Amino acid sequence: MTSQILTNSMSPAWMISAKKSLAFKIASRTLLGTACIFFAVFFYNYTISRQTVLKTVEDNTRYLTLSTVHKIENTLLGIEKVPLYLAASLESQVYTRDILLKGIENVLNTNPEIYGAMVAFEPFSFDPQSRYYAPYICRKGDQLQSYDAETTFNYSFWDWYLIPRELGGPIWSEPYFDTEGGNIVMTTFSAPFYRKIHDDKVFSGVVTADLSLKWLKNIISEIKIYQSGYAFLISQTGVFVSHPNKDLIMNDSIFSIAEATGDMELRTIGRNMIHGKEGFVPLNHNLTGKISRMYYAPLQSTGWSVGVVVPEDELFAALKSLTLELVLIGAVGFTMLFLVIVFISGKMIRPISVLADKTAEIAKGNLDIDLPVSKSNDEIGDLTTSFENMRSALKEYIFDLKETTAIKERIESELKVAHTIQMSFLPKHFPPFPEKQEFDIYATLIPAREVGGDLYDFFLLDDKHLFFSIGDVSGKGVPAALFMAVTKTLMKGIATENLTPSDILERTNRELCVDNDTMMFCTVFCCILNFETGELAYSNAGHNPPLIISAEHKPEWLKVAPEVMLGVMEDIGYKTQLTTLEPGASLILYTDGVTEAMDHENKLYSNDRLIQMLEMEKSDCAQELVENIILSVREFVGAVAQSDDITVLALTFKGDSHPDCSSL
Amino acid sequence: MKDCGLISILKTGVLLFCILPFSAFCQDLQRVTFLPQWTPQAQFAGYYVAVQKGFYQKRGIDLRLLAGGPDSPPADMLLNRKTDFATLFLSDAIKLRSKGVDLVNVAQIGQKSGFILVAKKSSGINSPKDLNGKRVSLWSDFQIQPLAFFKKHQVQVTLIPQTYTINLFLRGGVDAACAMWYNEYHTILNSGVNADELTTFFFDQHGLNFPEDGIYCLSETLNKDDRIRQGVVSASIEGWRYAFDHPDEAIDIVMTYTQEAHIGANRVHQRWMLDRIRDISVISDKNTPMGTLSPDDFQTVASELKSGGIIDDIPNINEFYVPCLDDLR
Numbered sequence: 006m007t008s009q010i011l012t013n014s015m016s017p018a019w020m021i022s023a024k025k026s027l028a029f030k031i032a033s034r035t036l037l038g039t040a041c042i043f044f045a046v047f048f049y050n051y052t053i054s055r056q057t058v059l060k061t062v063e064d065n066t067r068y069l070t071l072s073t074v075h076k077i078e079n080t081l082l083g084i085e086k087v088p089l090y091l092a093a094s095l096e097s098q099v100y101t102r103d104i105l106l107k108g109i110e111n112v113l114n115t116n117p118e119i120y121g122a123m124v125a126f127e128p129f130s131f132d133p134q135s136r137y138y139a140p141y142i143c144r145k146g147d148q149l150q151s152y153d154a155e156t157t158f159n160y161s162f163w164d165w166y167l168i169p170r171e172l173g174g175p176i177w178s179e180p181y182f183d184t185e186g187g188n189i190v191m192t193t194f195s196a197p198f199y200r201k202i203h204d205d206k207v208f209s210g211v212v213t214a215d216l217s218l219k220w221l222k223n224i225i226s227e228i229k230i231y232q233s234g235y236a237f238l239i240s241q242t243g244v245f246v247s248h249p250n251k252d253l254i255m256n257d258s259i260f261s262i263a264e265a266t267g268d269m270e271l272r273t274i275g276r277n278m279i280h281g282k283e284g285f286v287p288l289n290h291n292l293t294g295k296i297s298r299m300y301y302a303p304l305q306s307t308g309w310s311v312g313v314v315v316p317e318d319e320l321f322a323a324l325k326s327l328t329l330e331l332v333l334i335g336a337v338g339f340t341m342l343f344l345v346i347v348f349i350s351g352k353m354i355r356p357i358s359v360l361a362d363k364t365a366e367i368a369k370g371n372l373d374i375d376l377p378v379s380k381s382n383d384e385i386g387d388l389t390t391s392f393e394n395m396r397s398a399l400k401e402y403i404f405d406l407k408e409t410t411a412i413k414e415r416i417e418s419e420l421k422v423a424h425t426i427q428m429s430f431l432p433k434h435f436p437p438f439p440e441k442q443e444f445d446i447y448a449t450l451i452p453a454r455e456v457g458g459d460l461y462d463f464f465l466l467d468d469k470h471l472f473f474s475i476g477d478v479s480g481k482g483v484p485a486a487l488f489m490a491v492t493k494t495l496m497k498g499i500a501t502e503n504l505t506p507s508d509i510l511e512r513t514n515r516e517l518c519v520d521n522d523t524m525m526f527c528t529v530f531c532c533i534l535n536f537e538t539g540e541l542a543y544s545n546a547g548h549n550p551p552l553i554i555s556a557e558h559k560p561e562w563l564k565v566a567p568e569v570m571l572g573v574m575e576d577i578g579y580k581t582q583l584t585t586l587e588p589g590a591s592l593i594l595y596t597d598g599v600t601e602a603m604d605h606e607n608k609l610y611s612n613d614r615l616i617q618m619l620e621m622e623k624s625d626c627a628q629e630l631v632e633n634i635i636l637s638v639r640e641f642v643g644a645v646a647q648s649d650d651i652t653v654l655a656l657t658f659k660g661d662s663h664p665d666c667s668s669l
Numbered sequence: 670m671k672d673c674g675l676i677s678i679l680k681t682g683v684l685l686f687c688i689l690p691f692s693a694f695c696q697d698l699q700r701v702t703f704l705p706q707w708t709p710q711a712q713f714a715g716y717y718v719a720v721q722k723g724f725y726q727k728r729g730i731d732l733r734l735l736a737g738g739p740d741s742p743p744a745d746m747l748l749n750r751k752t753d754f755a756t757l758f759l760s761d762a763i764k765l766r767s768k769g770v771d772l773v774n775v776a777q778i779g780q781k782s783g784f785i786l787v788a789k790k791s792s793g794i795n796s797p798k799d800l801n802g803k804r805v806s807l808w809s810d811f812q813i814q815p816l817a818f819f820k821k822h823q824v825q826v827t828l829i830p831q832t833y834t835i836n837l838f839l840r841g842g843v844d845a846a847c848a849m850w851y852n853e854y855h856t857i858l859n860s861g862v863n864a865d866e867l868t869t870f871f872f873d874q875h876g877l878n879f880p881e882d883g884i885y886c887l888s889e890t891l892n893k894d895d896r897i898r899q900g901v902v903s904a905s906i907e908g909w910r911y912a913f914d915h916p917d918e919a920i921d922i923v924m925t926y927t928q929e930a931h932i933g934a935n936r937v938h939q940r941w942m943l944d945r946i947r948d949i950s951v952i953s954d955k956n957t958p959m960g961t962l963s964p965d966d967f968q969t970v971a972s973e974l975k976s977g978g979i980i981d982d983i984p985n986i987n988e989f990y991v992p993c994l995d996d997l998r
Contacts, residue, residue, distance in 0.1 A: 164833075172842050276861045
């Protein structure tokens with residue numbers, strides 16, 4: 006009871022979860038598929054967009070870098086011309102001190118971006134009396150200050166002098182702090198000049214122009230790209246000349262930062278920069294504090310390099326927000342899609358779940374329940390119709406089944422009664438004649454169905470004659486049982502002490518043949534035994550020949566004339582045969598249910614097996630013989646269902662010896 | 670910190686006030702000037718640290734560091750008595766001494782030569798012999814070692830004067846150049862040249878170990894005051910030890926000097942320099958105090974100078990070297 010309540014209360018919950026999971030499964034799998042496609046498209050789009058953005062940024066930064074380089078180069082080239090011109094004229098003319106000073110002054114007057122200019126001569130080359138001569142004019146506020154005269158200052162070991170001398174060409178110096186001129190970063194352009202002495206081109210000195218890098222810093226610091234993109238400038242040795250972080254300027258180089266941070270990639274980039282290469286590279290946070298992209302290009306004249314840096318988060322800010330929007334739209338879309346699918350699939354599944362509920366009711370046996378009428382012309386409609394058909398067919402079937410079962414039950418109960426009645430026809434009290442010690446008789450009838458067509462009988466005709474018979478009616482079941490009953494009754498009525506077995510058979514046959522419209526027949530073997538003498542009179546109507554077992558337990562077939570069975574021909578005559586049973590001999594009567602019993606391979610039990618079995622049999626007790634034969638048959642057929650009635654009757658003639666069988 | 674006034678105390682800090690001996694504030698501190706032979710850098714970290722940590726002051730010395738550089742040659746400054754103390758290379762000092770200048774070495778800080786020759790592998794220089802016929806720039810003041818080196822390896826080179834920078838070498842004007850291991854060599858690396866693109870010749874590995882930086886003064890200076898005699902070297906060496914033990918703090922101090930002097934400097938380079946100065950200054954023998962001048966090294970340098978014709982006579986080491994390590998071992 007408890008378990009039933011439990012089961013009943015469980016099942017709706019199970020149904021609900023099943024319904025949910027089906028809708029959920031459809032929704033989740035559809036969504037999974039859609040999501041895969043969405044993310045593939047999304048990823049593709051992101052990658053392509055990123056590349057496009059990078060390409061655009063590269064173009065923008067290249068343009069910006071190159072235009073900056075161009076702007077700076079223009080100025081530098083303009084400045085280069087001035088000392089180059091002066092150097093050229095120094096090669097062709099001999100200047101006096103005054104003219105030289107005037108010339109330098111003119112340089113400053115006409116080139117406001119030049120901070121100072123100098124002509125430094127090789128020792129003794131300007132004036133053989135004077136070792137060093139290097140007039141220098143620079144700006145002090147609005148005035149020009151001249152540092153003329155011979156000097157003890159040995160300038161020959163300064164870069165601006167020595168390098169152009171040794172390289173044999175003009176150079177831009179590394180940037181330097183000018184402590185005199187207000188701590189501004191300067192660079193100097195030095196152009197060597199030569200004089201012809203005895204057809205030899207002899208180095209005679211350099212013309213320099215000092216350039217404050219303030220203007221250059223302005224150009225660089227004015228560069229703004231995106232929100233915080235910036236430009237920087239490094240010298241030929243990688244030192245920062247201009248950078249938004251002022252602490253780096255003239256202190257650090259791109260290589261010192263690379264060393265401090267252990268960033269070998271940055272060092273490689275730095276090397277490319279100072280080697281005059283151009284490129285667009287990713288930068289990690291070591292240089293810029295942020296993951297960035299940089300375009301760099303060289304200033305050909307100075308060998309310096311301009312880098313334009315853009316933090317990646319700014320480059321991809323738009324893409325990032327677009328991506329975020331896409332993800333949001335995607336999320337909302339997916340949620341809506343999920344709800345729609347759940348709604349639609351729920352709606353589609355609802356008839357199925359109603360159907361499931363109803364069929365659960367049907368399963369419980371309620372066949373009168375109405376199934377929902379499906380309006381849809383789809384699989385669910387078909388399913389509902391099929392269920393309806395099934396329900397009505399089931400209902401009809403169960404109705405029929407009930408009726409049939411009732412009939413069958415009635416017949417069965419009638420058959421049971423019939424069985425009881427039939428069995429009651431047969432003598433079944435053993436030993437039947439306890440006072441008669443001369444013989445021992447025992448018989449068993451095992452019907453294949455409730456009632457059978459086999460028969461056996463025995464009774465005393467007088468105080469020394471025993472009538473016994475065995476028979477087998479054609480067919481089985483009730484008709485055979487009725488025919489058997491008739492045959493047995495007739496034989497019992499007809500058999501008297503004056504009649505021979507053949508007389509009994511003839512008379513019985515005549516009676517049976519009257520109005521035998523069903524054309525049934527019956528084989529019978531009947532005997533009359535004089536149990537005082539052992540004389541046996543017997544007659545056979547088409548029955549299996551019995552076996553006779555001698556006192557020495559040797560079985561053999563009783564010789565019987567093959568004659569026609571009862572109920573076939575009205576006027577047929579039968580023969581009575583005679584034999585004498587020696588004391589201790591047994592007679593075995595049986596029906597074909599014994600010899601034709603089949604095992605699972607459809608092999609027959611057969612006469613031979615019966616003989617063999619009896620040859621082994623040492624008993625001369627009738628009951629034991631019968632039971633052993635039945636046992637042998639049962640062992641042979643095994644689990645195969647009995648197909649025919651089995652009847653065995655055994656009679657042991659004891660004569661005067663009267664051995665007792667009651668011990669069995 | 671000229672006076673023991675209130676400002677001075679405030680500047681020095683309360684902590685220092687507690688450490689300083691009472692007498693330091695009651696008497697005038699003994700004023701001393703000290704000239705590092707070049708512009709501010711970690712090569713002189715020990716002296717900056719000693720000043721900043723009050724190591725001189727606690728010995729009763731008010732030491733003023735003068736600005737070194739090309740315009741202040743230390744030998745001239747010493748001779749002209751524009752500075753009491755200066756750092757000099759041992760070879761320079763021996764030259765001066767042999768010329769009769771009465772200067773004395775009070776401490777030899779550098780024990781190994783940091784002077785090297787750097788060459789470009791791209792010029793085909795992998796061994797000393799490869800220098801033959803190459804353009805090599807030399808500092809005019811430091812030619813003894815390289816010339817002895819060339820002689821030893823029997824190479825003829827074209828000598829080019831070397832400026833105060835390494836730019837001529839970087840720009841390809843010469844195939845090899847002089848460099849201090851603790852300075853220019855790292856500058857070259859930090860100018861984008863990789864170490865594997867360079868060949869280096871360490872003079873000390875070629876029997877030419879010329880220890881460099883030492884502290885010098887005229888012998889008359891030592892006689893001025895006991896505090897000077899005992900304190901300057903001890904405080905300087907305490908400064909060096911402190912700098913080697915606290916390199917980050919030492920670099921912080923060095924950087925304040927470089928910034929004041931507007932010298933382009935970065936911590937990476939200064940740290941390299943400090944580490945290398947440590948390598949060449951620390952004496953592995955625990956029983957020999959830092960700042961000791963090895964007689965063997967003295968002999969090597971003096972002999973090379975003599976054989977190079979730079980000096981005529983080798984000065985007496987006992988007159989030349991006056992160890993002033995009294996309170997620090």
